[in-house]
Amino acid sequence: MVSKISVVALLAVAALAVPAPSTSSDRYVWTVSGYINVCTAATCYYVFNVTGEAGPSGAPSFDASGCSGNSLQYAFKSCATLGIDVPGDVTTDEKSLGNRANVFVKLAYKKDGVAYTVTGNETTPNGKDPRVFNIYPDAISAVPDKV
Numbered sequence: 001m002v003s004k005i006s007v008v009a010l011l012a013v014a015a016l017a018v019p020a021p022s023t024s025s026d027r028y029v030w031t032v033s034g035y036i037n038v039c040t041a042a043t044c045y046y047v048f049n050v051t052g053e054a055g056p057s058g059a060p061s062f063d064a065s066g067c068s069g070n071s072l073q074y075a076f077k078s079c080a081t082l083g084i085d086v087p088g089d090v091t092t093d094e095k096s097l098g099n100r101a102n103v104f105v106k107l108a109y110k111k112d113g114v115a116y117t118v119t120g121n122e123t124t125p126n127g128k129d130p131r132v133f134n135i136y137p138d139a140i141s142a143v144p145d146k147v
């Protein structure tokens with residue numbers, strides 16, 4: 001049973017944990033690879049892989065591939081394959097911005113009775129040549145895990 005006070009404390013720690021450390025090289029980052037985003041008049045279709053090193057608040061490293069979807073799904077969708085050492089999921093979505101897209105990645109994991117959600121996004125050009133770019137997660141939430 002997690003008390004209300006410890007949840008508030010966790011949220012405070014979690015909120016402080018994500019902002020960048022002093023140098024950019026040790027900033028918590030996820031790496032997208034093989035990103036393509038191809039659009040027709042009506043919709044854009046994307047696919048990519050994304051990996052993350054271990055991060056703040058006990059965020060586990062992960063390796064997700066086959067993350068795909070389209071600009072009209074309006075919901076986060078799980079990647080096809082996920083390697084992660086704790087119960088968790090990596091889901092993605094994107095919003096079309098004309099010749100660019102806003103790519104969203106969400107890491108959810110459970111640890112020590114707490115369910116965490118870490119989210120990040122990056123705006124990147126459309127294209128069918130696979131590309132690599134970084135996403136710097138900017139939000140984390142922590143709530144007691146329902147048992």
Ligand SMILES: *[C@@H]1O[C@H](CO)[C@@H](O)[C@H](O)[C@H]1NC(C)=O
Pocket residue numbers: 033034035048049065066130
């Ligand atoms: C994406 O991940 C899959 C499965 O691990 C791999 O076969 C593929 O080569 C990866 N693509 C890129 C661009 O890294």
Ligand SMILES: *[C@@H]1O[C@H](CO)[C@@H](O)[C@H](O)[C@H]1NC(C)=O
Pocket residue numbers: 120121122136138
């Ligand atoms: C997208 O990420 C930026 C930081 O890169 C952040 O300021 C912004 O709030 C994020 N947008 C959404 C909708 O989460």
